[in-house]
Amino acid sequence: xxxxxxxxxxxxxxxxxxxxxxxxxxxxxxxxxxxxxxxxxxxxxxxxxxxxxxxxxxxxxxxxxxxxxxxxxxxxxxxxxxxxxxxxxxxxxxxxxxxxxxxxxxxxxxxxxxxxxxxxxxxxxxxxxxxxxxxxxxxxxxxxxxxxxxxxxxxxxxxxxxxxxxxxxxxxxxxxxxxxxxxxxxxxxxxxxxxxxxxxxxxxxxxxxxxxxxxxxxxxxxxxxxxxxxxxxxxxxxxxxxxxxxxxxxxxxxxxxxxxxxxxxxxxxxxxxxxxxxxxxxxxxxxxxxxxxxxxxxxxxxxxxxxxxxxxxxxxxxxxxxxxxxxxxxxxxxxxxxxxxxxxxxxxx
Amino acid sequence: xxxxxxxxxxxxxxxxxxxxxxxxxxxxxxxxxxxxxxxxxxxxxxxxxxxxxxxxxxxxxxxxxxxxxxxxxxxxxxxxxxxxxxxxxxxxxxxxxxxxxxxxxxxxxxxxxxxxxxxxxxxxxxxxxxxxxxxxxxxxxxxxxxxxxxxxxxxxxxxxxxxxxxxxxxxxxxxxxxxxxxxxxxxxxxxxxxxxxxxxxxxxxxxxxxxxxxxxxxxxxxxxxxxxxxxxxxxxxxxxxxxxxxxxxxxxxxxxxxxxxxxxxxxxxxxxxxxxxxxxxxxxxxxxxxxxxxxxxxxxxxxxxxxxxxxxxxxxxxxxxxxxxxxxxxxxxxxxxxxxxxxxxxxxxxxxxxxxxxxxxxxxxxxxxxxxxxxxxxxxxxxxxxxxxxxxxxxxxxxxxxxxxxxxxxxxxxxxxxxxxxxxxxxxxxxxxxxxxxxxxxxxxxxxxxxxxxxxxxxxxxxxxxxxxxxxxxxxxxxxxxxxxxxxxxxxxxxxxxxxxxxxxxxxxxxxxxxxxxxxxxxxxxxxxxxxxxxxxxxxxxxxxxxxxxxxxxxxxxxxxxxxxxxxxxxxxxxxxxxxxxxxxxxxxxxxxxxx
Numbered sequence: 001x002x003x004x005x006x007x008x009x010x011x012x013x014x015x016x017x018x019x020x021x022x023x024x025x026x027x028x029x030x031x032x033x034x035x036x037x038x039x040x041x042x043x044x045x046x047x048x049x050x051x052x053x054x055x056x057x058x059x060x061x062x063x064x065x066x067x068x069x070x071x072x073x074x075x076x077x078x079x080x081x082x083x084x085x086x087x088x089x090x091x092x093x094x095x096x097x098x099x100x101x102x103x104x105x106x107x108x109x110x111x112x113x114x115x116x117x118x119x120x121x122x123x124x125x126x127x128x129x130x131x132x133x134x135x136x137x138x139x140x141x142x143x144x145x146x147x148x149x150x151x152x153x154x155x156x157x158x159x160x161x162x163x164x165x166x167x168x169x170x171x172x173x174x175x176x177x178x179x180x181x182x183x184x185x186x187x188x189x190x191x192x193x194x195x196x197x198x199x200x201x202x203x204x205x206x207x208x209x210x211x212x213x214x215x216x217x218x219x220x221x222x223x224x225x226x227x228x229x230x231x232x233x234x235x236x237x238x239x240x241x242x243x244x245x246x247x248x249x250x251x252x253x254x255x256x257x258x259x260x261x262x263x264x265x266x267x268x269x270x271x272x273x274x275x276x277x278x279x280x281x282x283x284x285x286x287x288x289x290x291x292x293x294x295x296x297x298x299x300x301x302x303x304x305x306x307x308x309x310x311x312x313x314x315x316x317x318x319x320x321x322x323x324x325x326x327x328x329x330x331x332x333x334x335x336x337x338x339x340x341x342x343x344x345x346x347x348x349x
Numbered sequence: 350x351x352x353x354x355x356x357x358x359x360x361x362x363x364x365x366x367x368x369x370x371x372x373x374x375x376x377x378x379x380x381x382x383x384x385x386x387x388x389x390x391x392x393x394x395x396x397x398x399x400x401x402x403x404x405x406x407x408x409x410x411x412x413x414x415x416x417x418x419x420x421x422x423x424x425x426x427x428x429x430x431x432x433x434x435x436x437x438x439x440x441x442x443x444x445x446x447x448x449x450x451x452x453x454x455x456x457x458x459x460x461x462x463x464x465x466x467x468x469x470x471x472x473x474x475x476x477x478x479x480x481x482x483x484x485x486x487x488x489x490x491x492x493x494x495x496x497x498x499x500x501x502x503x504x505x506x507x508x509x510x511x512x513x514x515x516x517x518x519x520x521x522x523x524x525x526x527x528x529x530x531x532x533x534x535x536x537x538x539x540x541x542x543x544x545x546x547x548x549x550x551x552x553x554x555x556x557x558x559x560x561x562x563x564x565x566x567x568x569x570x571x572x573x574x575x576x577x578x579x580x581x582x583x584x585x586x587x588x589x590x591x592x593x594x595x596x597x598x599x600x601x602x603x604x605x606x607x608x609x610x611x612x613x614x615x616x617x618x619x620x621x622x623x624x625x626x627x628x629x630x631x632x633x634x635x636x637x638x639x640x641x642x643x644x645x646x647x648x649x650x651x652x653x654x655x656x657x658x659x660x661x662x663x664x665x666x667x668x669x670x671x672x673x674x675x676x677x678x679x680x681x682x683x684x685x686x687x688x689x690x691x692x693x694x695x696x697x698x699x700x701x702x703x704x705x706x707x708x709x710x711x712x713x714x715x716x717x718x719x720x721x722x723x724x725x726x727x728x729x730x731x732x733x734x735x736x737x738x739x740x741x742x743x744x745x746x747x748x749x750x751x752x753x754x755x756x757x758x759x760x761x762x763x764x765x766x767x768x769x770x771x772x773x774x775x776x777x778x779x780x781x782x783x784x785x786x787x788x789x790x791x792x793x794x795x796x797x798x799x800x801x802x803x804x805x806x807x808x809x810x811x812x813x814x815x816x817x818x819x820x821x822x823x824x825x826x827x828x829x830x831x832x833x834x835x836x837x838x839x840x841x842x843x844x845x846x847x848x849x850x851x852x853x854x855x856x857x858x859x860x861x862x863x864x865x866x867x868x869x870x871x872x873x874x875x876x877x878x879x880x881x882x883x884x885x886x887x888x889x890x891x892x893x894x895x896x897x898x899x900x901x902x903x904x905x906x907x908x909x910x911x912x913x914x915x916x917x918x919x920x921x922x923x924x925x926x927x928x929x930x931x932x933x934x935x936x937x938x939x940x941x942x943x944x945x
Binding site for chain 1: 551552553555563566567568569570571572574594595596598601602603604605606607608610611612614615616617618619620621622623624625626627628629630644645648652708736738739741742745746748779780781782783784787788789790791792793801
């Protein structure tokens with residue numbers, strides 16, 4: 001291929017960046033790992049949304065999932081923090097630079113066990129970030145122990161069947177008033193991409209719980225988080241399409257059946273096309289019922305479960321100046337000498 | 350009977366939550382207004398209401414600020430500690446007591462007794478607020494007995510109840526009632542009086558925590574993350590209180606974010622996130638909080654993230670004595686987190702230094718790209734100390750080696766986040782969002798380029814550089830303060846709030862025949878001048894408020910072998926602020942043991 005032909009073949013996004021600008025280093029996860037599929041979706045979603053790659057901050061905790069920021073968005077700064085504590089580091093960074101897109105990736109151990117407190121409080125604050133849980137029901141790096149999201153009756157490759165009630169992170173998030181709650185599957189590339197793109201357009205905490213099978217420890221037929229089981233038992237709430245604000249016509253056909261458009265904070269839209277029964281994502285009870293039904297029937301329900309654009313995000317709560325604090329001049333953050341003289345005088349009076 | 354002027358100790362025994370704190374502060378403030386050298390210490394329980402509280406007022410012509418050896422005037426309002434408070438008194442002491450206290454009386458013949466029907470008098474003034482008013486009545490009695498100036502007293506009341514005219518009126522009425530009762534019913538038969546003094550310099554009272562709060566604000570703090578814990582909460586609350594005045598624009602928007610975290614782990618994470626993003630973040634906590642933050646402290650050290658942590662030390666281990674003072678977190682701060690670590694610790698000993706180290710901490714954090722600890726304690730942080738005023742930072746902010754412009758970045762031949770280009774152990778950094786040298790910060794092993802590495806030479810070199818970086822900070826940190834007379838061969842090294850007892854300790858030692866020189870360590874790793882001080886003395890005592898001699902342990906490990914045996918530990922702690930005589934006696938014993 002000549003140099004010229006290659007150039008012509010490269011597709012550019014809305015800010016004229018090739019997809020290569022969004023890729024990362026080679027993965028060191030097991031071949032076939034669901035997490036690598038999610039990394040690819042992250043690359044695609046960021047590229048298609050036309051986010052400047054250096055304006056993204058990649059955040060993670062500890063675990064297989066938390067290693068993945070090395071494998072995508074090589075032009076973005078990132079922070080692989082400590083186990084379960086990525087939300088607090090992100091919150092501190094956000095207070096200093098609220099203009100970055102914070103993209104957190106975590107796992108089920110990181111989020112549902114050691115980090116559940118921080119996850120809960122980041123949701124409470126409606127911290128402005130995308131929080132992806134790569135959920136496989138087991139601890140990988142420590143060789144296959146059950147995590148707190150393992151389903152009752154599920155059995156991993158080695159060991160006994162899990163009988164302990166799982167923590168459903170989506171149900172938890174809805175109960176906490178999380179403003180964007182979705183579940184997806186690493187094998188559902190199209191659905192996951194549109195949901196992730198929508199989450200990037202959301203202002204507030206966007207939780208995406210992605211079932212992402214562990215091919216090494218938890219992909220046997222008796223496991224309820226194996227590829228085979230999830231494929232056979234996925235209940236899809238709706239077909240999802242993302243329509244970006246900068247290109248409303250982008251590759252989206254108007255569906256023939258019933259659909260519902262939801263406008264996101266940046267003016268983009270997520271379109272939910274009804275499959276059999278319509279799901280109203282503003283109805284928390286309906287979302288919880290869908291999750292409950294799926295659990296009772298040993299199914300996995302996917303789609304945009306809950307959405308609420310009315311709540312103030314942490315930015316509003318902090319009442320900060322418009323300019324990110326990072327960009328303020330030193331003279332703006334150190335009060336004047338006169339102010340200290342006045343204070344001293346006041347203390348003396 | 351010769352009068353004893355401005356040189357005695359009052360002990361006020363009340364119950365927590367009865368409003369006695371305002372009464373005691375009025376007493377403290379009015380004496381201060383008169384120019385009487387006075388200090389106050391609040392010994393309070395971990396309790397909202399009901400448990401015993403003591404307030405100790407020390408008047409001292411020598412300017413001694415530690416609680417004295419004994420109580421001269423005991424004020425008894427709390428039946429719960431009645432008998433033990435009376436029993437502790439030496440012959441010739443004075444008791445002013447609430448004679449309306451059920452089944453309680455004062456029967457000792459060898460002390461001066463002033464019964465006052467405080468409850469009845471208080472009820473007469475305001476039945477609903479009788480409990481509160483009782484406290485002001487004893488202030489009135491004390492004022493009359495000691496001769497406290499009425500104007501100073503009224504000024505102190507106005508200061509205490511800023512602008513609340515009904516409260517001011519009520520308090521002044523109660524004061525007068527106390528004075529009147531005294532004039533009509535009591536005959537002064539004790540020697541204790543106060544006299545006005547001309548103060549050479551203007552001073553005001555302030556708590557160490559408020560000074561740290563102000564220092565942090567003038568240090569350009571941009572994010573405060575905190576979790577409430579005694580005795581540090583008033584640092585965070587102080588910052589919050591001053592934000593509207595000092596860090597808020599006309600449109601009501603602020604440039605100092607405050608986040609009350611879910612726990613100390615999260616507070617530490619937020620501080621590190623802020624530093625990573627390029628801002629000035631801090632938290633304030635106490636020992637239990639620092640214990641929880643250990644993992645994050647290691648991350649900040651290893652990934653080299655500027656961050657500021659204030660520890661207002663209380664008595665440990667565990668929940669310990671949460672409302673008592675100690676210097677016992679020195680070792681934990683200096684070597685915080687697992688693995689080989691070493692941290693910079695700034696240790697103020699006065700309220701002026703609390704302010705100064707408040708802003709210096711941020712400069713150090715950004716300059717050395719590492720966690721910086723401020724170590725205060727409950728005594729310094731939560732008691733009021735005389736202050737000469739705060740000095741405005743005399744140097745511009747040190748933002749450290751941050752590459753902000755593309756041209757600067759491109760001028761580097763090779764850029765690596767952890768590449769020691771200048772040979773001082775401090776690498777250059779770029780910030781998230783800048784697009785320059787985007788790396789994934791990590792707590793895992795990394796090479797100079799910031800890439801994951803388990804190579805033996807990468808790990809070894811990184812740890813050696815981190816060691817050098819902190820080692821190089823020694824002589825750039827606040828240097829020790831020394832008071833030396835040429836003819837003495839005994840040195841005393843001490844730190845922090847012991848500053849407020851050292852002069853009295855020194856005077857007692859002098860009476861015992863020991864001439865000692867003093868050296869107050871103000872930062873770790875310790876300055877080379879500390880070693881020089883030790884070399885100038887045949888024997889050096891390291892004096893600290895803990896059991897194990899933590900500072901002594903650090904010195905012993907780091908000093909050259911030839912002088913290690915000249916250094917000896919005197920460490921003592923019982924939860925109370927340091928009483929000079931206890932430490933002087935221990936030093937005396939140690940010197941006898943060492944020098945025969």
